[in-house]
Amino acid sequence: MVAATESYAQAPGGGPKPEVGVLTLHPQSVAITAELPGRTTASLIAEVRPQVNGIIRRRLFTEGSEVEAGAPLYQIDDATYRAAYQSARATLQKALAAVPSAEAKVKRYENLIKQNAISSQELDDAKATLAQANADVAVAKAQVETARINLTYTTVLAPIDGRVDESQLTVGALVTANQSTALTTIRTLDPINVDVTQSSTNLLNLRKAVEEGRIKLRGDNITVRLKLETGTLYAESGTLAFVESYVDRTTGTYTLRAEFPNPDRLLLPGMYVRALVEEGIAENSFVVPQRAVSRSTKGDATALFVTEDNKIEQRILETNSSVGNNWLVSDGISDGDRIVVTGSQFVREGADVTTVEVVIDETTGEVSELKQGAAAPDDPATLALAAEAGPKQKPGAAKD
The missing domain is CATH 1.10.287 (Helix Hairpins)
Structure with a gap:
């Protein structure tokens, strides 16, 4: 296949036109989502300490179990x-x-x-x-x-509902009122909080976009999704609880807290997560696959497009932010433009090409299928396009 691709790329002007995979772009409403790192924290934490002096006679709970507020935990003499x-x-x-x-x-x-x-x-x-x-x-x-x-x-009671940790003292231990060592700790896990950090720069950029009308805020009830350490999405959606009113001088960030239901106790305090915060909506906007955009020597975002007369045209795009595996573009694209997604390494600006529509898998950013196959399966350009799209899209592949 490699030899066929090289001979095709060097074919004289009378040979077949190169074929590229394109994606037709249309304006759409795009949810602006910020993916922020954070950690889970218990919504309530209570360190249980004795309020009188004495000897512990009995422990009345099972370590690691769920207890209700008012449940007896220890019996002091x-x-x-x-x-x-x-x-x-x-x-x-x-x-x-x-x-x-x-x-x-x-x-x-x-x-x-x-x-x-x-x-x-x-x-x-x-x-x-x-x-x-x-x-x-x-x-x-x-x-x-x-x-x-x-x-x-003398009967030590649970101050809150939650999961009780291990006991720090055993039966027979002498305790004193308001001692520094906690007998045990209770944490409320449902609901559970997620504390994430956001840079002040991103906050200023978001407010500027809102003032310019490029983004519309969703309102007070902001939905938050959670991505776990395994990369999977947490089944429950949360809400933004509060935003700190100051910026840390050292890191230049501020903290946001989201609250999530946790009925199955899947989330435990201290877990590393990534919160997907829906900041607003960018209406009538264009998104282009990141794989179709490259950087020039000056740092400009550039992409190849196919004109109405099927010629390659290079443009400079103004990208604002990433949306999944795409770039949100504010300038350089019109409705119906066709952007080159695959086969760009075999063409240059001004070249005549034939096109084939492709479909992008939003979860991976890769080409998932070809909408049509204008060229013959053994055509070198189609072979190169299929190779770039992945082994599953190789034309002419045998079927079981």
Whole structure:
């Protein structure tokens, strides 16, 4: 095949015209999507710590399981706290018992003062005693409540719903209130957050395109898709939760957070992902395969086109951004233009050619099939075109 291609390329002017694969371009609405790197994070994280001192008597959960908020996790020895609670209740009963006597004394002194049987000082002392008794009751009630809370804290409860990690301490370990070492950690995995970074340059370019009318924003509810480390797309779609209001001075980037449902717990915190953020829509725009565009020595994006009289023409294109395996082009293309996708290495500007329409696989950017086969299967140009398109498109291939 190589020999046939070389002899064809060097054929004299009287030989057959070179054949190229072309794609006819039409304006369309293009979703502008930014592919940004990021990592998954739990939507809620709670480090569980004891709020009282004591010895751990029991662990009440299975490590790695799902727990609900309020579920018991640890049982701390409560003997001293139960005794303190009973003592506080007894103190309250004692304080309550002193109140009726003080109230009766005040009422009796109020009657006696009318008969001038006692002095005003004695009545004032009786009222002070009653006030002191009522204050003792209030203090005792507060002590009972404090003792009750401390007794409740001997059962360590889950503060949030989520998946619980391994236990950092075992039964028999001594714990202290608000210690630095967490007993365990609970992470809420559904929903799960994805934190990605975007450069401030891209943000400015996007806003400029919006101001110029080249891109229309989708609105407040921005859809986000997720590409996993394996290259596959995550089945669930997410939404953009918030955008940070400052740019990092070191990296020149800012953070975006997207929220995704995670019912099957496929996503775990810390996983590397790539978020596909739909920024807006470019209406009446052209996209060309990246394989059809090359760079000149000056850095300009160039491509070969076939004119109406089937001659090769080279143009300079203004490419704005990549859209999958395509370039979004803002200048240099008109409706119905035919761009050369395959066979460009065998032609030069001004050459007469024959064309064959091709189909591009959007997932790979490669030629997936030929729409028609104008040339004979053994034609060298068709052989070269098929070789460039891939082994499956080789004309004349035997069928099983």
